[in-house]
Amino acid sequence: MEMLEMKNVTKTFGGLTAVEKVNFMVKKGSISGLIGPNGAGKTTIFNLITGIYKVTEGEIIFKGIPIQNLEPHRIASMGITRTFQNIRLFKKLSVYDNILTACHHNAGYNLIESVLRLGRFKKEEKDLRQDTENLMEIMGLAKWRDHAAHSLPYGLQRRLEIARALAVKPELLLLDEPAAGMNPDETLQLMNLIREIRDKFKCTIFIIEHHMDLVMGICENIMVLNFGRKLTEGPPEKVQRDPQVIQAYLGEGAKLGA
Template identity: 65%
Template sequence: MNILEFNNVTKQFGGLTAVGNVDFQVAKDSIFGLIGPNGAGKTTIFNLITGIYHVTEGEILFEGKRINGLQPYQIAQLGITRTFQNIRLFKKLTIYENILTACHENGNYGIFDAILRNGKYKKQERIMHEKTQTLMEIMGLEDRKDIIAANLPYGWQRRLEIARALASNPKLLLLDEPAAGMNPDETLKLMTLIHEIRKQFKVTMIVIEHHMDLIMGVCDKIMVLNFGQKLAEGTAQEIQENKKVIEAYLGEEEMHC
């Protein structure tokens, strides 16, 4: 079963085609990789999925329903969450406070419940605090819960950003270069973490990444973009052996050396 489908999707900015007639499907509970040279259209695809950009032509289906044309908040409510290439945290709040704030998106009590601090309010608050604690444990953040986000090393800020994204109970999680700025050891730990996230949360993931070791190590299927066009799609081994992909990354001259 496919959770996400792109059918002949095109995005144009004036006379520039950022994404052209792209088709792909993402199977439920899978990890789907999206790679390509800089400017290939990868982040544009994330922006189309989340409604930041509107589709010029074609359609995007989520759980069989067309979502292009919906507002970003409506798409988020359907269960699609993303992280960003540039980390976006509440830098002056602690780890615990950052995750708890994200958990409040799913709180279903009203302002009067909060003012009266009635049973409904107390139950929801307890659930959110428990969820915050669980997320910190899974992400390995529990020993740092009182540290201000701005004081965290870069790799831990990435973990916190992913934890915040998971707080909204997504069905589809979009990770935009989660290993950016990480050293090899941190990248290896992130690979293990991504596998753990799928196991624990039963969430489908699409990953944009330039670290090929990570992409090849975690993804069930990979799509390669080049100049906004789909260049190839397949398993890690199929992508590694694809001559068009090698040429796009290394250049034709190097291939013939």
């Protein structure tokens, strides 16, 4: 079953075509990848999926429903969340408060119940705090719970951003270069963490990434973009041997992921 489908998706900015007639499907429960050289249109694709940009032509379908004309908050409420290439956290808040703030997206009580602290408010607040504790444990952040977000090492800030995205309980999680700035050991840990997230949270994951070891190591299906157009797609074994992909990345005679 397809969780997400792009049909002939095109995005133009004035006279510039950033994405041109892209077709791609992300299967439910999968870990899929989106790769390509700098400027290929990868982040534009994520911005189109999440409603930050509007589609010029084509359709984006999430769980059978067209979403290309919806506002970002509507798309998020349907079950799509993302991280960003540039980390976006509440820098001065603690790890705990960063995650708890995101968990409040799921709060079901109203303003009156909140002000008067009625029964449902107390129960849901207790549940949200437990969700926060669970996320910190799963993401390996529990020992830093009281540390301000800006004081964390870069790799832990990435983990915190992913935890905040998971706090809203997405069905589709978009990760924009989650391994950026990480060393090889941190990247390997992230690979294991992404698999764990998929399995524990029963969510579908779609990744943009430049680290080929990560993409080739965990993605089941990969789409390759170049100058806004799809070069190819398929399992890692096919993609890393495709002559067009090798040429787009490294030039003739090179090997991708070697």
